[in-house]
Amino acid sequence: xxxxxxxxxxxxxxxxxxxxxxxxxxxxxxxxAVLASLDSVFGGIKSVLEDRxxxxxxxxxxxxxxxxxxxxxxxxxxxGVDLYMxxxxxxGVRLFQNLATIRHHLxxxxxxxLGPDKR
Amino acid sequence: MTPKxxxxxxxxxxxxxxxxxxxxxxxxxxxxxxxxSMQKTEDLITMVRNLSDKRLQLETELIDAQSxxxxxxxxxxxxxxxxxxxxxxxxxxxxxxGTQEVKGPGLKITIPANSPVLYVDIVSIIxxxxxxxxxxxxxxxxxxxxxxxxxxxxxENYMFITLNHKPLYFPIIIEAIxxxxxxxxxxTLPGGIIDNLILFHIEPQLxxxxxxxxxxxxxxxxxxxxxxxxxx
Amino acid sequence: MRKWILPITFxxxxxxxxxxxxxxxxxxxxPTPTEQxxxxxxxxxxxxxxxxxxxxxxxxxxxxxxxxxxxxxxSYQDDxxxxxxxxxxxxxxxxxTNVKGRGIxxxxxxxxxxxxxxxxxxxxxxxxxxxxxxxxxxxxxxGRAEAxxxxxxxxxxxxxxxxxxxxxxxxxxxxxxxxxxxxxxxxDRLEEILLAGEYDLLKxxxxxxxxxxxxxxxxxxxxxYTGTFQFxxxxxx
Numbered sequence: 001x002x003x004x005x006x007x008x009x010x011x012x013x014x015x016x017x018x019x020x021x022x023x024x025x026x027x028x029x030x031x032x033a034v035l036a037s038l039d040s041v042f043g044g045i046k047s048v049l050e051d052r053x054x055x056x057x058x059x060x061x062x063x064x065x066x067x068x069x070x071x072x073x074x075x076x077x078x079x080g081v082d083l084y085m086x087x088x089x090x091x092g093v094r095l096f097q098n099l100a101t102i103r104h105h106l107x108x109x110x111x112x113x114l115g116p117d118k119r
Numbered sequence: 120m121t122p123k124x125x126x127x128x129x130x131x132x133x134x135x136x137x138x139x140x141x142x143x144x145x146x147x148x149x150x151x152x153x154x155x156s157m158q159k160t161e162d163l164i165t166m167v168r169n170l171s172d173k174r175l176q177l178e179t180e181l182i183d184a185q186s187x188x189x190x191x192x193x194x195x196x197x198x199x200x201x202x203x204x205x206x207x208x209x210x211x212x213x214x215x216x217g218t219q220e221v222k223g224p225g226l227k228i229t230i231p232a233n234s235p236v237l238y239v240d241i242v243s244i245i246x247x248x249x250x251x252x253x254x255x256x257x258x259x260x261x262x263x264x265x266x267x268x269x270x271x272x273x274x275e276n277y278m279f280i281t282l283n284h285k286p287l288y289f290p291i292i293i294e295a296i297x298x299x300x301x302x303x304x305x306x307t308l309p310g311g312i313i314d315n316l317i318l319f320h321i322e323p324q325l326x327x328x329x330x331x332x333x334x335x336x337x338x339x340x341x342x343x344x345x346x347x348x349x350x351x
Numbered sequence: 352m353r354k355w356i357l358p359i360t361f362x363x364x365x366x367x368x369x370x371x372x373x374x375x376x377x378x379x380x381x382p383t384p385t386e387q388x389x390x391x392x393x394x395x396x397x398x399x400x401x402x403x404x405x406x407x408x409x410x411x412x413x414x415x416x417x418x419x420x421x422x423x424x425x426s427y428q429d430d431x432x433x434x435x436x437x438x439x440x441x442x443x444x445x446x447x448t449n450v451k452g453r454g455i456x457x458x459x460x461x462x463x464x465x466x467x468x469x470x471x472x473x474x475x476x477x478x479x480x481x482x483x484x485x486x487x488x489x490x491x492x493x494g495r496a497e498a499x500x501x502x503x504x505x506x507x508x509x510x511x512x513x514x515x516x517x518x519x520x521x522x523x524x525x526x527x528x529x530x531x532x533x534x535x536x537x538x539d540r541l542e543e544i545l546l547a548g549e550y551d552l553l554k555x556x557x558x559x560x561x562x563x564x565x566x567x568x569x570x571x572x573x574x575x576y577t578g579t580f581q582f583x584x585x586x587x588x
Contacts, residue, residue: 007131011138020143027151034144041137048126055129062133080377155393160385163392170399177406184413191420198427205434210587212441215508215580223584242489250511254585265446265508268492296585340444344452345497345535347443
């Protein structure tokens, strides 16, 4: 698990080195994009633990979700509908569900590794 | 279906981008919080009030600074004027006291050797030169000022004129700066000094010169008795 | 399968219309009063901040200039003090200040009584001539007189003594007998020189002359030169 974490660190350092000149007005679209990308990431982690990992789905899902979420929020603003809210709700719920599943898998793995005699 | 073990690479790539995104989001958010358009109206109003006060304060400060600058500029100009005036006065007094070398047009009087001239004659010639408008005088290269004294001294077979107790050798050359014509006329008045000297077989030669250079006095006067009286 | 095309198309058209309408409404929405007010306030704040920074810059510039001038002025004041001292010293040398000290005062007058006794004699032999005064002054200078005056006229380097008719002029000022010549210096040395020269000559030919020595306790006062100096031909080298 260390390599992905290292990748995270690398990305964070890279990101803080570059100064992003994003206008304040687009700040909330950034937020929703981040939320969407987090959702993709945790979905990926969950599928790793369920042995159902598909790298292709993860990569395409990550980029498309992120972009789509931002675009949807922008569209919503133009239409005067807080689609932003819907996206927050949707991604938030999925995020919590994925986190719960991950926790469940981690606990059962740990229990399994401790040996059958513990049962 | 990709094999299980190959989850590391895609996950890592995704994590890298996530890291970048999170950094970017963090940057935007921290800018957002302090951005003016996100503040509450009452906070904005307080800010306006504070800034207004500060601007008023700076306005007064600027006016004070400007007036101080103006007054300091004018007093500097005054002082410059004072310094210039003092320097001009000093230069004038230098000519009066003979403390600096001077030059200008004037008259040159040569008294040839073996003239039966006495020290009082030299004093008379100099007195006449002052009366005729001379501005600076030197005798044999010695500048004449207020304290120059003429006398005579004798050896066994010889009498000579002294200037400041130093012997004056022939030919005696008197140089005076001033209007050359006026100076010459002043000396050659009928019945004037030259006429008188001629009566005694002294025949000075007069020559108008375009530029004379007179040296400064050698010793500055030393006051041991006179003390300035300050009245005011 | 083609049954679905018509309802779908219809729905799409309506949706399209709604979308377009909604877009237009949103675009033409004026901001809420709060947003407007905030926008105005933000504008004011930005203006104030600009003005403040301009003021601060101006003030800094002026302060820097004041500092440079103050440095220069300080040195000017030193210069001026120095110059004033030098001028004062030069004035003392030139005879432009009142002075006092030990010295001698000589009084010369025409020999009126002598003339009365010999009315047919040449009157010129009974009056003080400018040469008498000139010679006494020469002798006083020899005796290291530090200041000399004749009837209140200070003798300076350019002073001349001459006569026009029967009138004696010193510093182009008419003087009449009796003539009072004051000199500051060592009274004894001055006396010595005096008695060996013109004064003695005048006395021996009957002129009413006298002199008086002045000591530290009762010093002699000699006034400053009140004329001007004109230098039209002389320049410093």
